[in-house]
Amino acid sequence: MSFFTDGRGKKIDIPDDTNWYHGSPEVIDILAAGSSITRNKQLAIAFSHKPSMICIDDEGGLSHDGECDGYLYVIDEPVNADDIYAHQACAKDDLWEWITRRPLKVKKIEDTRVVQP
Numbered sequence: 001m002s003f004f005t006d007g008r009g010k011k012i013d014i015p016d017d018t019n020w021y022h023g024s025p026e027v028i029d030i031l032a033a034g035s036s037i038t039r040n041k042q043l044a045i046a047f048s049h050k051p052s053m054i055c056i057d058d059e060g061g062l063s064h065d066g067e068c069d070g071y072l073y074v075i076d077e078p079v080n081a082d083d084i085y086a087h088q089a090c091a092k093d094d095l096w097e098w099i100t101r102r103p104l105k106v107k108k109i110e111d112t113r114v115v116q117p
Contacts, residue, residue: 020034020079020098022106023048024068031104036077036087036097043096045072048112069113 020037021044021081038044042062046054049066056062083104087097 019073022073025050025068031106033102035100047113072110074109076105076107
């Protein structure tokens with residue numbers, strides 16, 4: 001998947017959000033180790049549409065080319081520093097995507113629909 005931002009705009013991570021999100025086109029109860037999570041709800045929703053490309057503008061607006069409906073999940077158990085590590089594609093000053101080291105329980109909080117422009 002391609003991800004585009006010039007890095008000069010609003011940060012992608014939302015460190016004040018205490019929830020961790022995962023977006024997927026699949027129905028799941030357990031998130032597998034090695035999966036991506038984020039504190040940015042809108043980014044997780046974009047990931048739920050299985051895009052090959054996501055673009056983020058300077059104000060934090062998202063666009064993507066995903067074409068399938070999906071689901072938004074919240075991690076349904078405590079996540080600590082030993083459970084995750086930063087994705088290598090993230091800038092060191094904006095860690096917006098994390099990889100899980102172990103399976104995590106999730107709870108579906110929203111069905112997501114692709115909105116056609």
